[in-house]
Amino acid sequence: MLRRYILNKTNTFINYRYASQSMLQSTIDDKLGIATLVMNKPPVNSLNLEFLEEIKSQLTQFKNDKIRGMILTSDLQKIFCAGLDITEFSNPNPERLSKICTTFQDTWLALYLTQFPTVAVINGHSPAGGCLLAMSCDYRVMVGPNYTIGLNETKLGIVAPKWFQDCMVAVIGQRKAEVSLTTGKMYTTDQALQIGLVDESVPDVDNAINKGIQFLNNFQKISPWAYKMTKDIRRQPTVQWLIDNKQKDLDFVVKSMMSPNVQKSIGLYLQSLKK
Ligand SMILES: CCCCC/C=C\C/C=C\CC/C=C/CC(=O)SCCNC(=O)CCNC(=O)[C@H](O)C(C)(C)COP(=O)(O)OP(=O)(O)OC[C@H]1O[C@@H](n2cnc3c(N)ncnc32)[C@H](O)[C@@H]1OP(=O)(O)O
Secondary structure, three states: HHHHHHHHOOOOOOOOEEEEEEEEEEEEOOOEEEEEEEEOOOOOOOOOOHHHHHHHHHHHHHHOOOEEEEEEEEEEEEEEOOOOOOHHHOOHHHHHHHHHHHHHHHHHHHHHOOEEEEEEEEEEEOOOOHHHHHOOOOOEEEEOOOEEEEEOOOOOOOOOOOHHHHHHHHHOHHHHHHHHHHHOOOHHHHHHHHHOOOOOEEHHHHHHHHHHHHHHHHHHHOOOHHHHHHHHHHHHHHHHHHHOOHHHHHHHHHHHHHHHHHHHHHHHHHHHHHO
16 A cells, blocks of 8 residues: 555656565665565564564665665554564563574664665554664654654563664663663654654655655765765664674573563563553
């Protein structure tokens, strides 16, 4: 649905390539060199192992396609992405948990370090891992006023890994990130704009896509090499920490997820969602 809208609305996607895996649709406008990656995993685009693998593989494909920019958005009504699939946290199989963790680390590294500029068009709620995906893009346009975004992990009784936290610090600064993270605060679109968690707020998705394209057009006169080097220098410390501590990070997540206290919190949170 959204893909069709983008094609019609911009009227520029004349020469486009379209690829659809079941949960993810990608469109490349060959003229503009802009790719659109649309998440479509009802009901809430929760990130399980298979979905993360699809996202990672599509990002790798875009690298080979040599695109000039990418828009990440959702085809679902009211939801950008609900974060990691919480059902995977409940009584998890440690092997699968480790695999999800590693795949999530790698997907994030691929998204955070793309050689092309990226825009998140946040057209719905975006808690936790959904917020991380958005924060990892170069620019965020959020549809308002009724959606929410934030890293709410403490509300589930779990801890956002260091790379989630550092990513938030990079976007909104140390003090605001510390308060946001410890309280697990979810921000409305207007609040998110006010603290700089998103760059623009617009009333509807049509405007959001247009703003995203406008942002990407800024790079028409920027050398791709200068862009990528600059981004690498900015993002290197956060990335390097994860590369150097991948196993430690994984061990921490798996160990804490298996603890009875965390399992109790996750169980209660899941029940509250079902209600
Ligand atoms: C096992 C993986 C571990 C691997 C670790 C990997 C890497 C290391 C990193 C991190 C470790 C810790 C970090 C975690 C980050 C996260 O992302 S945790 C996930 C946090 N997400 C949330 O808290 C979102 C909860 N959901 C909501 O707030 C709302 O659902 C919504 C998104 C705002 C939508 O509201 P709406 O009213 O429209 O819909 P419903 O609430 O009725 O939901 C519909 C349906 O979907 C189910 N559901 C919602 N969210 C999730 C989810 N994240 N995972 C799975 N299922 C979800 C909900 O239960 C309903 O189901 P139904 O009742 O059966 O219809």
